[in-house]
Amino acid sequence: MKIYGYRQSNADHTLFLKRRKRKVIVLIIYIDDMIITGDDTEDIDKLKHYLSTEFEMKDLGGLKYFLGIEVARSQQGIFLSQRKYVLDLLNETGMLACKPADTPIVQNHNLEILPDQVPTNKDRYQRLVGRLIYLSHTRPDIAYAISVVSQFMHSPSEVHMEAVMRILQYLKSTPGKGLMFSKHGHLQIEGFTDADWAGNRTDRRSTSGYFTFVGGNLVTWRSKKQKVCSLSSAEAEYQSMVHGICEMLWIRKLLKELGFMAKDAMKLYCDNQAAIDIANNPVQHDRTKHVEIDRHFINEKLESNVISVPHVKADEQLTDVLTKAVSRQVFSDSLDKLGIGDIYSPT
Template sequence: MGKLTALIIYVDDMIVTGDDKEEISRLKDYLATKFEMKDLGGLKYFLGIEVARSKQGIFLSQRKYVLDLLTETRMLDCKPADTPIVQNHHLAMYPDQVPTNRYRYQRLVGRSIYLSHTRPDIAYAVSVVSQFLHSLSEAHMGAVECILRYLKSSPGRGIMFSKNDHCRIEGYTDADWAGNVTDRRSTSGYFTFVGVNLVTWRSKKQKVVALSSAEAEYRGMTKGVCELLWLRRLFGELGYSSNSASDLFCDNKAAIDISHNPIQHDRTKHVEVDRHFIKEKLDGNIIQFLFVKSEDQLADILTKAIGSQAFDNSLVKLGMNDIYAPT
């Protein structure tokens, strides 16, 4: 395989990377003739994301961003929380809810959304509070402050990217059936990995009400499949095409059985398009579904609020840690 040089641009900030030093040098010289540029050397800080290198790999975090946010909100000395959202929170829109400061709430949620770029541990909590931007109450503000108190417990937590001997693409997908108190829609989420490195994740409320847990899981599986297909296509463009199927782990046997069943019946008519889409990818040996026990389902933290012990165990399995924490 030939060498590769990549240019990543966001507005007026850019990263040049690759494995061809001569090509990188020529590219920077060419860009300097077209634009006024300043070479800041090795990547250490980009759009609020901190980059630390070691023999173990590359570590991404937003520690300074977190500390600035806590300072701005005067919560730098607050009592830390074990999880970003409490179990059985029942957050919803109620007719007798007490209103709160809309501007502050929306600003804090917006800051939290950007922070979730390197913090999948807060993805579910941020997804929940984002649903009340235009109908908020003191209870919703309390949920946002819980996220901040959790960030206080580990401001430097981030993701490690280590070198591996393979680039297999796989994912975990999960759904929590009818978990939303207001409209009874389900929440689905997925994690995707390249090698053993976590690369993408998402927690999002589904657009329609699912009539069963299998239907909710199946709709979530469709989103996970789409993400795996995007990653396979991206890696193919980078010269790392894969001929083997990508594994997608799910903890719902009924949803897995539906994906392999070509016969439409009452249990599948609500997800007919998804069923045909997934069956096509299965027949093409592009993906394969594997069952995983609920206690080993990594995507569980993206669909519901869980206890601190199970939450911490999931973060260990995801490879999340805080290299700045005292040992």
């Protein structure tokens, strides 16, 4: 691709770009599958011809299916889901006729490893969780549940397998849930970040989560247990903010390579006022010295107007579903706000 005049992206090495007369072509490669898009139709045809002379390949036309992801187009936008993947998984596990569940994880769950727990089939557990981890790349609604069950891969018990079965029961009720990407007239980068302080009962570590949006559309998310214990809720939120900012900086860099320059500061919404005050305070105190590097990093981005950290009310915080198990009503409302829906469900 480099010989043919394409430049490899620094933000994503599977992405290749070519510009010609203010037009752009984008090529995404994953092993032997690829997607070509752009607004230079003439050069796209030339690229297809060039690739066909180098490799044995087949043009499948407009994008409909890629790496298990189904693509549907309408006047509302582009919808991504993994409905077939979910149905195949349910069929393989014998859960196609199971009783559906409203949420992927039980509220106030307790999945500690205790001496008297009955062990389960480790290979089957790891195989199922691995399949679910792949699915969570397009299903933010199961991201937190997957982050919980994946912590017990080394020594799963029947209790943990029951939690995995609960996720499959939830998928039975929502096999076609996915993401809708629509035009909103802008390409602003925004993020929501949150942390559940000392939520893990085994080691009292916190769980961080973030959602990032581009042009009003959800593009990336993450739910992950923090590597160290936090001494306060503000510290836990602060570490979560750093992860969110790093993700937004990566998205900003990727958009710049595609030719879209950010005009305004990226907004990272946080519901912890103490963490926001620390971020905006250039003076170090004894109670913040253990997060000194994180503090300097955030403060540097604030001073350079790369980001801003506005406060969001707790009931408007979208990231709760990535840090804790919530009630059915809160879970449903959060998915609606995130733009997660199911075009296959009857209306």
